[in-house]
Amino acid sequence: MAKKKKQSEHADKLAAEAAATPATKSPGKGAWRLMDKGSAIVAGLLAQRASVIAWRAVTGKKPPTSGRHPEVTTGEAVAWAVVGGAIIELVKVAVRRGTATxxxxSTGNLPPGMKPIVTVPKGNEKEPVLADPAPERASTKKKVSRRNRGR
Incomplete structure (x- = not known):
């Protein structure tokens, strides 16, 4: 009889612990990788469209499709590369930061693999100390044989 009572007490403890713990498991590394890769793809697609729209808004022309084409001026090709690249990177950063945020x-934790940025509280900074150079001694110069030549 005592054995059954201990077993039922143990079962009651396990049931109480199961009720106290959340039923769903927090998302892990695989979920973060999927979200990160998905956001990178979406950002790439959005960035390309955003750069074309910005180019048309500024110049009123289609963006150059090839920088090697003789009808495209060098200045226009360079401007397209700079503007397009900048807009693409800005959109990618905004989308990927939004995903991490x-x-x-939603989880209350940083994404897997991301470490918190540690800041040093004011007053705890240590000032760099300049080391005194070692005094040079001519008399303690080490003799080197021809065979090893100081290796």
Whole structure:
């Protein structure tokens, strides 16, 4: 009888622990990788369209499709590369940061593999100390044989 009572107490403890722990598992590394890769693809597609729209808004022309084409001036090709590249990177950063922010808000933790940025509180900074150069001694110069030549 005592054995059954201990077993039922143990079962009750396990049931209480199971009820206290959340039923769903927090998303892990695989979920973050999927979200990160997906956001990179979406950002690439959005960035390409955004750069074309910005180029048309500024110049009123289609963006150059090839920088090697003789009808495209060098200045126009360079401007397209700079403007297009900058807009593409800005869109990618905005989308990927948004994804990471969403992850933090939904899970309460940083994405897997991302470490928190550590800041040094004011007053704890250590000032660099300049080391005194070692005094040179001519008399303690090490003799080197021809065979090893100082190796």
């Amino acid at each position: 969403y992850w933090v808000r």
